[in-house]
Amino acid sequence: MFFLISLLSRNKFIISIALILLIVCPVNGQSSFSYLKSGIEKAEKGEFKSALLDFIKAIEIEPQNAFAYYNLGTVKGKGMGDMKGAITDFTKAIEINPKYALAYNNRGNAKKNLGDYKGAVFDYTKAIAINPNYEIAYYNRGIIKKYLGDYKGAESDYTKALKINPNNELAYNNRANSRYELLDYKAAIADYTKAIEINPKYHNAYYNRGSAKNNLGNFQSAVFDFNQAIKIKPDNAIAYYNRGTIRRKGLIDNKSAIDDFDKSIELSPNYFQSYNNRGNARKYLGDINGAISDFNKAININPKYAIAYYNRGTAKQELGDQIAACTDYSFALDLANIDLSNWIQLEIKGWCN
Numbered sequence: 494m495f496f497l498i499s500l501l502s503r504n505k506f507i508i509s510i511a512l513i514l515l516i517v518c519p520v521n522g523q524s525s526f527s528y529l530k531s532g533i534e535k536a537e538k539g540e541f542k543s544a545l546l547d548f549i550k551a552i553e554i555e556p557q558n559a560f561a562y563y564n565l566g567t568v569k570g571k572g573m574g575d576m577k578g579a580i581t582d583f584t585k586a587i588e589i590n591p592k593y594a595l596a597y598n599n600r601g602n603a604k605k606n607l608g609d610y611k612g613a614v615f616d617y618t619k620a621i622a623i624n625p626n627y628e629i630a631y632y633n634r635g636i637i638k639k640y641l642g643d644y645k646g647a648e649s650d651y652t653k654a655l656k657i658n659p660n661n662e663l664a665y666n667n668r669a670n671s672r673y674e675l676l677d678y679k680a681a682i683a684d685y686t687k688a689i690e691i692n693p694k695y696h697n698a699y700y701n702r703g704s705a706k707n708n709l710g711n712f713q714s715a716v717f718d719f720n721q722a723i724k725i726k727p728d729n730a731i732a733y734y735n736r737g738t739i740r741r742k743g744l745i746d747n748k749s750a751i752d753d754f755d756k757s758i759e760l761s762p763n764y765f766q767s768y769n770n771r772g773n774a775r776k777y778l779g780d781i782n783g784a785i786s787d788f789n790k791a792i793n794i795n796p797k798y799a800i801a802y803y804n805r806g807t808a809k810q811e812l813g814d815q816i817a818a819c820t821d822y823s824f825a826l827d828l829a830n831i832d833l834s835n836w837i838q839l840e841i842k843g844w845c846n
Contacts, residue, residue: 524554525551525554525555525558525561528547528548528550528551528554528561529547529548529551529558529560529561529564531544531547532544532545532546532547532548532551532564532568533564535547536564536567536568536572539572541568541572541573542573544564544568544572545565545568545569545572545573548561548564548565548568549565552565557589558589559585559586559587559589559590559593559596560586562582562583562585562586562589562596563582563583563586563593563595563596563599565582566578566579566580566581566582566583566586566596566599566600566603567579567599569582570599570602570603570606576603576604576606576607577603577607579599579600579603580600580603580604580607583596583597583599583600583603584600587600592623593623594619594620594621594623594624594627594630595620597616597617597619597620597623597630598616598617598620598627598629598630598633600616601613601614601615601616601617601620601630601633601634601637602633604616605633605636605637610637610640610641611641613633613634613637614634614637614638614641617630617631617633617634617637618634621634626657628654628657628658628661629654631650631651631653631654631657632650632651632654632661632663632664632667634650635647635648635649635650635651635654635664635667635668635671636667638650639667639670639671639674644671644672644674644675645671645675647667647668647671648668648671648672648675651664651665651667651668651671652668655668660691661691662687662688662689662691662692662695662698663688665684665685665687665688665691665698666684666685666688666695666697666698666701668684669681669682669683669684669685669688669698669701669702669705670701672684673701673704673705678705678706678708678709679709681701681702681705682702682705682706682709685698685699685701685702685705686698686702689702694725695725696721696722696725696726696729696732697722699718699719699721699722699725700718700719700722700729700731700732700735702718703715703716703717703718703719703722703735703736703739704735706718707735707739707743710743712739712743712744713744715739715743716736716739716740716744719732719735719736719739720736723736728760729760730756730757730758730760730761730764730767731757731761731764733753733754733756733757733760733767734753734754734757734764734766734767734770736753737749737750737751737752737753737754737757737767737770737771737774738750738770740753741770741773741774741777747774747775747777747778748774748778750770750771750774751771751774751775751778754767754768754770754771754774755771758771763794765790765791765792765794765795765798765801766791768787768788768790768791768794768801769787769788769791769798769800769801769804771787772784772785772786772787772788772791772801772804772805772808773804775787776804776807776808776811781808781811781812784804784808785805785808785809788801788802788804788805788808789805792805797828798828799824799825799826799828799829799830799833799837800825800829800833802821802822802824802825802828803821803822803825803829803837803840805821806818806819806820806821806822806825806841809821810844815844815845818844818845819841819844819845822837822841822844822845823845825837826838
């Protein structure tokens with residue numbers, strides 16, 4: 494079962510805020526001001542290369558303008574994907590103005606995008622130290638802590654963000670994800686529900702709440718949530734996969750499950766898990782050859798997919814092909830992790846020498 498994190502809306506670089514700050518940032522002359530204003534307007538229209546030239550001009554006129562470096566870094570990072578260049582510019586802005594919380598936050602975003610999670614946490618923490626009411630910095634730090642496996646720390650940061658802004662549906666969703674990882678499914682469901690109350694079209698929250706309900710054995714209610722997620726976002730292949738999995742395992746409705754796996758595969762033809770689970774549903778319904786065909790497809794897409802070899806082995810065993818079944822079991826054992834390997838050995842005990 495997969496669940497979805499929400500990060501795009503709160504992790505964007507902040508050009509619109511920059512435009513507001515322009516009013517209070519000191520500048521030495523109309524020319525610098527004009528270039529900054531022009532650059533921000535162009536950036537907001539997506540004209541990033543032209544905006545970059547305007548910010549460079551502003552810096553040439555006023556080399557100690559932290560705000561100009563901040564906007565230059567914003568355009569490089571958000572607009573042009575140049576994270577290293579963005580970090581250089583945000584660092585310069587911070588050198589000029591060590592209390593520039595926005596620059597720390599956005600430098601953290603750039604470091605995150607480069608995989609420097611510890612560096613990102615450092616920058617978000619600095620931003621929070623400068624501005625303890627900086628909601629987005631708490632939110633962003635929570636995302637990174639979750640990446641690092643610090644689910645308690647992430648939960649705490651999302652809680653702090655929510656104290657500042659109780660209407661942040663993204664923070665409710667992501668705090669729920671941390672609680673999900675901590676196996677506190679009831680608390681996670683409460684948070685997903687709150688996110689949905691704030692934004693009834695929030696498909697991620699429906700999807701994730703369905704996953705949590707499934708883990709509590711509330712299969713019908715989980716299917717309802719996946720129905721809602723699919724209604725809002727009909728191209729979500731993973732939602733069809735998860736709904737199909739619940740229908741197959743929880744509700745023992747293999748025909749409906751196959752319909753869901755069909756749709757998942759239609760939307761994402763290389764989604765090997767859907768082939769594997771459709772194979773299991775077909776095998777349950779007695780379509781052994783169809784099941785083997787699906788397991789073959791899963792293995793062709795992912796040759797290291799241990800469970801598909803095991804499942805194909807069970808199908809071959811039902812056809813009476815003991816040698817081929819044991820060969821697949823052997824492949825599965827070679828590829829499986831310790832827990833799966835131990836389970837497979839118990840399942841095939843006495844069948845293969």
